[in-house]
Amino acid sequence: MTEKLVIIGNGMAPGRMLEHLFERAPDRYEVTIFNAEPRVNYDRIMLSPVLSGEKEYEQIIIHGDGWYIKHGITLYKGHRIVAIDRSAKTVTSDQGVTAPYDKLVIATGSVPFILPVPGNNLPGVLSYRDLDDVNAMLLAAQSRAKAVVIGGGLLGLEAAAGLSARDMDVTVVHLMPTLMERQLDPAAGYMLQRELESRGIKIITKAETKAVLGDRRAEGVELADGRIIPANLVVMAAGIRPSTGLAQDAGLAIQRGILVDDGMHTSDPDIFAIGECAEVGGHVYGLVAPLYEMARIAAAHITGDTSPRFVHNDTPTKLKVTGIDLFSLGDFADGDDRQEIVLRDAEAGVYKRLILKENRIIGTVLYGETSDGAWFNDLKKREVDITEMRDTLIFGQAYQGGAPLDPMAAVAALPDDAEICGCNGVCKGKIVDTIKAKRLSSLDDVRAHTKASASCGSCTGLVEQVLRLTLGDAYNPAAVQPMCGCTDLGHDEVRRLIKAKGLKTIYAVMQELEWRTSCGCAKCRPALNYYLVCDWPGEYADDYQSRFINERVHANIQKDGTYSVVPRMWGGVTSATELRAIADVVDKFNIPTVKVTGGQRIDMLGIKKEDLPAVWADLGRAGFVSGHAYAKGLRTVKTCVGSDWCRFGTQDSTGLGIRIEKFMWGSWTPAKVKMAVSGCPRNCAEATCKDVGVICVDSGFEIHFAGAAGLDIKGTEVLGLVKTEDEALEVIVALVQMYREQARYLERIYKWAKRIGIDEVRRQTLEDAERRIAYFGRFVHSQKFAQVDPWSERVSGLHKHEFRPLAAVPLTQAAE
């Protein structure tokens, strides 16, 4: 019998724990989660980029709804657990749900500390902890001009920078003499203050808050010295407290946090605690790296492996404010037994300080130039005696051993166990091994497979260097790849010039852009042909000799030179008449293999080229058109049965799929485009691995894009939610048209979107209505020339030379 695992809180720690748990013992537990926040697990760290507008909420989701379904997890969103009954082994939520557990994990995180001053509960006073806080701040930013952030620590400063990026007039009031005094020494704190002030953020240090003023809403903040700062929004970021109330009521041992041993057990053997609410070895933590370590260890113990044990490690702190580089680690207080090495470069705004004890690094503060952070961290962790390199240590790793090395050599010199990604505890060796084993080639690949650089992103530069080091010249994210050997120009440049110079034939392109060959090659000609088809609909005469054979004969060439034929079955729906027609064709032409494809339709394989027109004629009479199974164009729109039949269906997914397919078939695209429409989040049409997917929900249609499931596997990104079918169609068409106009030939949507940015696609096709309508219009125009069934054209004689031998030379004649 599966045991019951109940988790209270659905933050970053338990999310990670479940990943480990499912890896170790996928079926051992039936998991139930209660989360006071009404949502799935997201990357809390990235709230600051959401606040500043650099990211959207959808991009910081760690586990989407599908993940919970996939793992059979029951997630109670918006349920706060109010009681744990240890003798009955149950928990009860504020909505009245009671769930029994065999093992319980408490992961309630922290609560923001609210200053006990008058007015602290007025509307307009917020904390900074979750998405609701961010949304409330964004709302305030829209309508109000002035904000006060109380607290000049990491959270407060990120909030201040975010609000200022949203054009608010922001003042930070901070109790201590310098900013981030727990992570930065006064010198670095001063530099940080100057930088923030130069961006228009006002900072008042040594400022004690006395009250929040206002009648019905916050109107200002009064300091102890009598100063009053007007504000309509007051953000309290004065610290956090582990959230222990629930555990305390249940009689578990508590100090600052819920006490756990190094296997994450609380004082009750069936209850674990992880994350910010837990206290281990006298420490409570507020950064994810140690919490992720707790998650790993708890997963092991919960599945019966008691060997891993939690060990304390200092975690570096970085500030996620774009353009400010700051790194701090360990202990940096002065002391008689300590020495320090300091480097200042006022001009460049660089400050570096190393704190040494017995010739070993115990603390590091870097401001302005932080690339050596990982190296110093490594020296500290390994307790390396630095006597030998003392004179040059502060210049960083590149300067060890005389002549300055290039930064690559510095990364090359890092040992395999040097930590690259602090958030996820990923070391260099693991990244290198994964790049090699999985043949990764891009930063995103590395993020997907190792999690390195996938949380706060501040180690991105290092990860890129590891990539470059491992792949050599093969890794070159920035360089322009020429289209092919015939030119030095890249695809983007060629596309731009085609438009700018009004080039309307392949040979005009080759002439004007100084191609090196007389008529190109098999790489550039199909690409140019596509660009011209796309850019000059109705004007450009498609050059069939520049198309790959499949697109020339509208069938797929097979290994023995025969062809396969796949007619369209709109949305995967067929009928007795259609099936009968297919059966007749199969019999008549002796077609050796009939197969149901992975795209919800039927493939007839092994047809002789000469027979193709006759096969199409018969299929055409039954109403079939080409399925473009061969095309860099719209392939299939898979659907599920949807609300017509399915007890879970929320919308007519079949109908929408058919509508999309009928609207868009025949269009040529840079690479193939596959779509799917699922009637509910169970997603039976597998819409979340398609170029474009739709998940129907009660409130409308969730549009997904940029998925893949071929050479690469990639879940889709969410573009956004629309209310009606009409809107869904408009957005999808605009998205595909944007892709048609911008992508490089053979670049699938997911690669293109990664290159230009998910946000940019969303901005242009969802948010900017004017642009969306313009894209839509251009697509509709081009369809006038594209939506012609190529099969019936050929049945009526077009390109008949393709299907007939030029001559048959009989034996007698040849032997003459």
Added chain:
Amino acid sequence: MHWTAIGTLSDIPQRGARCIETPEGKIAIFRTGDNRVFAIDDHCPHKGGPLSQGIVHGASVTCPLHSWVISLETGKALGADEGCVRTIPVKVEDGKLYVALNLNAERAA
């Protein structure tokens, strides 16, 4: 050398090919962008792909199956690949096409 008439130049699209069926198998007749004509066996030296179905560029063709590039002039695979197909003499006179098959028939015999 015996020349067999097989059709006219205009039967083949520029940068395209047509096939002729012969007792020795299919032969692909190519017409380049500058109206030169070549004939080679329609059988890629790699895995037998139908070269007549490839994309013609300059005086070469890219095989449709795995993209080997074959020189129409010499029949040799270009680039890093190794292999060769038979070339067949072909000529154009007054817009008419002729191939010299018997030569090969004798050889084959």
